Amino acid sequence: MKPFDLNIRHLRAVAAVVDTGSISAAARVVNLTQPAITQGIAKLERQICLPLFERRPGGMVPTAAAELLAPRVMAAIRLMDSRHATAAQVSAFLALARCGSYAAAAVETGLSEPSLHRAVGDLSLAVGHILVERRGKGVALTPRGIGVARRFRLGEAELRSALFELALLEGREVGRITVGAMPLSRARLLPAAVTAFHALHSEISVGIVEGSHAELVGPLRDGEIDLMVGALRPKSTDDSIIQTPLFEDRPVILARAGHPLADLGGPITPEAMTAYPWITPAEGTPLRAQWQAMFAGAGAVAPSVPIECGSVIMVRQMLLHSDFLTLLSPDQVAVELEAGWLVKVADAPGDVSRTIGVTTRADWRPTALQRRFLGVLKEQAEIIAAAP
CATH class of the missing domain: 1.10.10.10 (Winged helix-like DNA-binding domain superfamily/Winged helix DNA-binding domain)
Known part of the structure; x- marks a missing residue:
């Protein structure tokens, strides 16, 4: 069932009955007749296959299904901000x-x-x-x-969550979690979390949308994805999103095996840092800022960057066939390091680290299964943080 298979006016009526405790009072709130509300509730109950109210002499007593549905409906109506749209x-x-x-x-x-x-x-x-x-x-x-x-998509997301929660109330695990995967989540954290979550909840599908922060934050705000995982941005005045840190990632200086600096065996000097060309992400990205901070920490002037690239796959291939240096998290090239194709030249000078975490909408109310996914994500982050 799709969210907008449900009648919006009938949903508003259910929320009003939960709030007022009677059909007569709800009729005045939603401007429907009492028979129309009664018929609307009956239709919704048939659609979701669950009772919404117990009819008692003192009024309408909401069931667990109605208690779940009403807050989601009110949130959807508030987000859509249109009382007359069907x-x-x-x-x-x-x-x-x-x-x-x-x-x-x-x-x-x-x-x-x-x-x-x-x-x-x-x-x-x-x-x-x-x-x-x-x-x-x-x-x-x-x-x-x-x-x-945008408002309608957010309302649709609330109603979709309501349907997932109602199914869980029946004992059925159905639904989908859509995750925005920024670069630093793709190598280790997100694969581990998705695999662990699937082992616990195999009926729930997980969709992974890859992209940069700039590419994913719009779909996040629109409700098209549920959460983003990756490097957090510096605190801003944007109160529409919430960033939750998970662990700190320390990038290192990398090069191909056999690079002239491959056997450096200690801290890198400013002279060595500027003796070879660099591949870095574009200006404005967290890693580029960390790269610049690394030179400042070493007391050196950051050189010009001949190649700007944010794709780890492309960076890896360019490193393998040149004397370029780059700054990356070891997790992002763990296979290449283990195979001996790339080597760690040195730790980055100075306090160079990035906070990896989860970004969500400020008004996001996760379902029970989405909360469980967040829990698994935090567990995997703790494992990574504790690893040597």
């Missing part, structure tokens, strides 16, 4: 936003193009703004449409 309209609009054309959205949803046009047009009237505009043979979201799509 589930069908929201679903059509999000499909159009994903696909970029009515034709492609029609294929994805199984609806006709005229139906999609009508649903998106009605939604524009409901929110009071033009949401899409023609761009050649396709369409693009207007600036207002981009904001509306």
Whole structure:
């Protein structure tokens, strides 16, 4: 079942009944008749295959399912910020936003193009703004449409979490956890955590989306991914995300086996640091800042960088066939170090380290299984931190 298979007005009615304790009071809150609310609750109960209320003389007593559902519904309504949008309209609009054309959205949803046009047009009237505009043979979201799509995606994520929690209430482990994997999480931490989590909860699928912080933070804010794992950014004024540290990573200076500095056997001198060219990530990345801090710690001026590259695979290949140096976490090239293709030249001078952790939305309320995944992630981080 998809989140917007559920009627939004019926969901609001359930939350209102939980809040007020009676259908009559809820009817005044959501502006529906009592029979409409009764019928809506019955339909939702059939859809989720769980009772939502116990009918008693003193009023409607919410079941565990309703207690789970109501907070998620209220959060979704608050995030979507549109009392007049229907589930069908929201679903059509999000499909159009994903696909970029009515034709492609029609294929994805199984609806006709005229139906999609009508649903998106009605939604524009409901929110009071033009949401899409023609761009050649396709369409693009207007600036207002981009904001509306973000709010609807966050609401959809809340309702999806509600469905997962209701399934768990029935004893069924279903759902999906989508993780944004930044470079420093991919070599060791995230593979270990995903493997350990799957051994405990094999019915839960885990999706891994690779990218940089800049590439992943937008989908995180939109609710398309649940959490990001990797190097944390310096504290900022952005209160829409929360960063939770897991452990400290200390990068080292690396080169190919047989490099002139391969047998240095001790601390690296400023002269040696500037005698060979470097490969580093681009300006503005945490590792580039650490590279610059390393030279400052050694009392040397950082040289110009002839090659900027953030791909570990490409950096490794370039190191193997040149005298370049680079600064990387040993975890990122553990296989190459073990095979003897690359060698550690020296520890980085100065206090060069990066905090590895989890980044989430400030208003994210993880499901029980998402909390368990976070727990496994922290356990694996503790193992890495304790390793020599």
